Amino acid sequence: MKRNTVSKLTGLLFVLPWIVGFLFFTLYPFMETVKYAFNTVRFLPVGIAMDYVGLDNFVSVLFKDPDFLLQLPVFLMQMACLVPMVLVFSIMLAVLLNAKIKMRRVFRAIFFLPVIIISGSVLENLQINDAVSLSGMRTFFIYVFIQEYLPGFLSRVILYIFDNVVILLWFSGVQILIFLSGLQKVDRAIYDAADVDGASGWQKFWKITIPTLKPFLFLNAMYTIVDIANSSINPIIGFIRQAMFQLLRGFGFAASLTWLYFGLIVVVVLIYYLLLGRGEKETKINRKRRRKKDKVRRGFLRPALISSGSLAKNAKGGTAV
Amino acid sequence: MSGMGKNAVRLLIGSQERRGLLASIVLYLTLAGVSFVFLYPILFIISGSAKDIYDLSNPLVRWVPTKITFDNYVKAYNVLGGFRTLGVSLAVMLSTALAQTAVSALVGYGLAKYQFWGKPIFMGLLMVSFILPPQTTFLSKYVLFNNFKMIGTVYPVLLPSLLGQGLKSAIFILIFYQFFKMAPKSLDEAAFIDGAGHFTTFWRINLALAAPAIVVVFIFSFVWNWNDTYLTGTYFGTSVNTLPLMLERFVEHFRKMYPTTAENQLLRLNEGLRMAGTLLTIIPLVIIYVLVERRLIESIDRAGITGE
Structure with missing residues (x-):
């Protein structure tokens, strides 16, 4: 055999466990769940029996059963408010951590801690004991003011954020780190150059920092959506598991519920893609980073040799051409 | 002045x-x-x-x-099942994390370093399985494992992890993919010239350099599997008791262990007890976090999750 063929087969061999697993534990169950959605599923001692009912399950989820429609607004609220706020907060905290501060490690460790300990049962216990909303805040003047004087829709959104501020922060740990390591790859020389040109902190933030973070925005949005959609703070998740083992609803009902839910998540991801991921222009910083990467890859430059000075020169030469 | x-x-x-x-x-x-x-x-x-x-x-x-x-702590400790539960949780979750890390490394390496038939399709499917909520396949996996009499054992969690389909496996594979993609090709070529086979190149050269990615994936796999009660709760039933699952059934167990009678009204389940239970469940994770925190966050930076 030629070396090329051997190499191809070896590659396949490395990926083989995943292919086998995908067939058995993803594709097959996936197909089965599609089938369940169109059937009534009954458990028998020897296995399961299915009766074809067409779209009945979907109809009962959407029109007959009140629970899904009751829980939908909570989910939509999470997707429309929680996700953007998580992004905004994680950018702000990443920028704060990126400043020259003492005890950066301690703060970073604190911000990341919830990622380690967050779990369904812990969150549930916290919620029961009213530990996730800063209950003291409700007596503040600003809270009362928003509640009384702002139009209903706006105040509901703002108060939702107030009430869920702990959840909001607890779901930002990974995003903060991703933004932070994005920020740390910005060449200090760019900020120095902006200083020389007399840019204010505000301008530097909008013209340098935000464009640097733009590529990570959609990545983080997607992560946040999937994270929140699959976490136990989501009412629909609990409802699916409940419905599975209920006599009146059953597997068929739960399956069609799952498909509707999946469709919803895909739509949300698409909306965020249209908002954040599309039309990403290649900024100067990006181009510079790409050039640097290409050069490293081709072996022209050894990473250790790249100092900020030589890089700046490279970039200047590059943009002038 | x-x-x-x-x-x-x-x-x-x-x-x-x-x-x-x-x-x-x-x-x-x-x-x-x-x-x-x-x-x-x-x-x-x-x-x-x-x-x-x-x-x-x-x-x-x-x-x-x-x-x-x-x-409160003493009672919560008893209700949770103490060190026995901790031992079970550690054994189950460490083996799951080990399996998930090993397989993700293999698959990520194969995708990053080799060109072969169907690779773009596999990459696409991998991305789809990232967004796919676990609930979509959860129902029929339950039936599948039930048919093989595996409900109430650790296999429903361990087997998919061994085949790269565990909890959030797609993310882990992508982390390794990204890492191996960045690793210099020249080392592989040098090893090949020196007569190393494909597997030796993977094991002795690339994996030895992949410590940051291994640390990140192992810790995250451990923590996420540990904290997941949705899937494990249904798969394990009441026969494999991990700490978070015991916390979920805290009220029920408490009533069984400390029944309320007319005389001991004070024994009623109160918030203090629940919070003590929650604290005891968190403590093992916090200890691990304190031990690995510096290395973990450095590794996240170096494992190239952010794409460079």
């Missing part, structure tokens, strides 16, 4: 090179405030779990209990 005033103003407001005192104060106050919100629930649990029944019902006692009681 005016010079001194100028200096004082500069100290307060700052200049282009130095942050002023005012800005520093604002910065640190913000960081401290945010840290407080982050830690609020944990402080709340610590304070609440040390309160006895009188302090809990006393509205004047907010943060510091009048008398610190360890009674």
Whole structure:
């Protein structure tokens, strides 16, 4: 055999466990769940029996059963408010951590801690004991003011954020780190150059920092959506598991519920893609980073040799051409 | 006099090179405030779990209990099943994390270093399985494992992890893919010239260099599997008891162990007990986090999750 063929087969061999697993534990169950959605599923001692009912399950989820429609607004609220706020907060905290501060490690460790300990049962216990909303805040003047004087829709959104501020922060740990390591790859020389040109902190933030973070925005949005959609703070998740083992609803009902839910998540991801991921222009910083990467890859430059000075020169030469 | 005033103003407001005192104060106050919100629930649990029944019902006692009681911890420890439960959780989750890390490394390596038929399709499917909520396949996996009489054992979690389909496996594979993609090709070629086979190149060269990715994936796999009660709760039933699952059934177990009678009204389940239970469940994770924190966060930076 030629070396090329051997190499191809070896590659396949490395990926083989995943292919086998995908067939058995993803594709097959996936197909089965599609089938369940169109059937009534009954458990028998020897296995399961299915009766074809067409779209009945979907109809009962959407029109007959009140629970899904009751829980939908909570989910939509999470997707429309929680996700953007998580992004905004994680950018702000990443920028704060990126400043020259003492005890950066301690703060970073604190911000990341919830990622380690967050779990369904812990969150549930916290919620029961009213530990996730800063209950003291409700007596503040600003809270009362928003509640009384702002139009209903706006105040509901703002108060939702107030009430869920702990959840909001607890779901930002990974995003903060991703933004932070994005920020740390910005060449200090760019900020120095902006200083020389007399840019204010505000301008530097909008013209340098935000464009640097733009590529990570959609990545983080997607992560946040999937994270929140699959976490136990989501009412629909609990409802699916409940419905599975209920006599009146059953597997068929739960399956069609799952498909509707999946469709919803895909739509949300698409909306965020249209908002954040599309039309990403290649900024100067990006181009510079790409050039640097290409050069490293081709072996022209050894990473250790790249100092900020030589890089700046490279970039200047590059943009002038 | 005016010079001194100028200096004082500069100290307060700052200049282009130095942050002023005012800005520093604002910065640190913000960081401290945010840290407080982050830690609020944990402080709340610590304070609440040390309160006895009188302090809990006393509205004047907010943060510091009048008398610190360890009674809650002892009872919660018993209800949770103590070190036995901890042992079971550690055994199950460490083996799952090990399986998931090993297989993700293999698959990520294969996708990053080799060109073969169908690779773009596999990459696409991998991305789809990232967004796919576990619930979509959960129902029929339950039936599948039920048919093989595996419900109530660790296999429904371990087997998919061994085949790269465990909890959030797609992310782990992508982390390794990204890492191996960045690793210099020249080393592989050198090893090949020296007569190393494909597997030796993987094992002795690439995996040896992949410590950051391994650390990140292993810790995250361990923590996420540990904290997941949705899938494990249904797969394990009541026969494999991990700490978070015991916490979920805390109320039920408590009633069984400490039945309420007319005489011992004070034994009723109170918030202090629940918080003590929550705290005890979190402690193992916090200990691990404190031990690996520095290495973990450095590794996240170096594992190239952010794409460079």
